[in-house]
Amino acid sequence: MTSKVLQIDLHDAGRDGIYRVVPDDPTTLADDAARAGLRLSRIDLRDCASQQLAVQRLAQAFEFIVSDADWPAVTAKLRDLGWLSAPGYVLVLDHADVLRAQAPEVYAALRDHLASVARDWHARGVPFFVFMVFPDTETLDAAIDA
Numbered sequence: 001m002t003s004k005v006l007q008i009d010l011h012d013a014g015r016d017g018i019y020r021v022v023p024d025d026p027t028t029l030a031d032d033a034a035r036a037g038l039r040l041s042r043i044d045l046r047d048c049a050s051q052q053l054a055v056q057r058l059a060q061a062f063e064f065i066v067s068d069a070d071w072p073a074v075t076a077k078l079r080d081l082g083w084l085s086a087p088g089y090v091l092v093l094d095h096a097d098v099l100r101a102q103a104p105e106v107y108a109a110l111r112d113h114l115a116s117v118a119r120d121w122h123a124r125g126v127p128f129f130v131f132m133v134f135p136d137t138e139t140l141d142a143a144i145d146a
Contacts, residue, residue, distance in 0.1 A: 005029050010036040010090065010127055017118050018111060018130040026092045029131055038127060039086035045099040054099075054110050061091070071113050078117040088127030096132035 005025045008015050010032060021029070026042065033040040041061035048054050052069035059066050063084065064077045081089065091114070093099075100107040114130045121128035 005032065005131070008129070010038055010088065010129065013088070013122050013125045013127045016088075016122055016127045016129050018115055018132060020096075020134045021092075021131045022136045023133055025131065026094065026133060029090060029092055033090040036088070037086075038088040038090050038129075039084055040090045040092065042092040042094065044094045046095040048099055049103040049106065051106050051109065054106055071109055075113045075117055078114075079120050089121070089129070090127075091130045093130065093132045097134045 005021055005028050006019060008019075030040050030042070043057045043061050045054075045057075048057055050069075051071070055066060055069040055071070055074045058074050058078070062078060062081060066073045066077065093110075096107070099110070111132075118128045118130060
C-alpha cells in the first residue's frame with residue numbers, strides 16, 4: 001500500500017524511519033495506515049515540554065506502562081510491542097515544531113530514540129514509520145530524519 005504522502009510503500013520496512021510532513025498530511029496517513037493494516041498512533045506534542053510528558057504520551061499511544069520517565073525503558077518497550085499484534089506501526093507526532101522550539105533537548109532525545117527503534121524494527125523486516133508534523137515552510141526536504 002503506497003501512501004499518498006511522500007509516495008512511500010507503508011509495507012516496505014526498507015523505507016521506514018522518520019519523516020517530516022505538513023499539517024494536511026496526517027489525515028491521509030491515517031487512511032493509508034488503515035488500508036495497509038498498520039497500527040496508527042498519534043501524539044500531540046504541542047504542550048509536551050518535558051521528558052516525563054514525552055515518555056507518558058508514548059506509553060499512552062502504544063498502551064504500555066513505564067515506572068519512570070526513562071528513555072531506555074520506553075525504547076525497550078517500543079522495540080517489543082508484542083501486545084499490539086500489528087504487521088507494522090505508524091506514529092504521527094503533531095506539532096513537532098512546537099516541541100523543538102520549547103524543549104530542543106527533549107525533541108532531540110525523542111527523535112534519536114525513535115530513530116533507534118525504527119532501525120531495530122527495520123532489521124526485523126517490520127515497518128515502523130514516524131511522521132513528524134511541521135509547518136509547510138519546514139518540510140522542503142521531507143525524506144530526512146526529522
